[in-house]
Amino acid sequence: MRAANKEPKDNPRFVVTNLRQSPQWIYEKVYCPRGDVENRIKELHDGMQIGRTSCSNFWANTFRVILTAAAYVLMQEMRLHLAPTRHARAQVSTLRERFLKLGAQVVVSVRRIVLHLPRSFPDRDSFHHLALRLATPTG
Numbered sequence: 001m002r003a004a005n006k007e008p009k010d011n012p013r014f015v016v017t018n019l020r021q022s023p024q025w026i027y028e029k030v031y032c033p034r035g036d037v038e039n040r041i042k043e044l045h046d047g048m049q050i051g052r053t054s055c056s057n058f059w060a061n062t063f064r065v066i067l068t069a070a071a072y073v074l075m076q077e078m079r080l081h082l083a084p085t086r087h088a089r090a091q092v093s094t095l096r097e098r099f100l101k102l103g104a105q106v107v108v109s110v111r112r113i114v115l116h117l118p119r120s121f122p123d124r125d126s127f128h129h130l131a132l133r134l135a136t137p138t139g
Contacts (some may be wrong), residue, residue: 047092048072081133085126098123099130 015023015031044050050068051059075092078099082088087095105116117124 006128043092044068044072048075077134078130081130082126085129087123087126099127102127 015026019026050069053064055061074093078095107114107134
């Protein structure tokens, strides 16, 4: 395994299975996707706090879980629209902090709403790209 500006080192992986495919196929097509799914579950739990069901009412907790799942779907859409930028594989907590929780001056007129972002906003280009991709087509 080689990391940038570091000495190469071994990173052995062991998978015990009764599948008959090649080891490389099993690792790339079975083992790695499973790990990716576990990362998405961890993101739901830690980044979106889907386990926060502290209400004593079953329906209130169900509604919280549904809202959290819907918010996660929106985060996935943000990721898809950020594909050519460096935030395409960002975690939901990073997306929330960089694109949703930011200070801006809001100017409302009859025909439009304008957001004035600070000049020091480090992710200005990515935010602009995301806004254009999510915008409603005119016509």
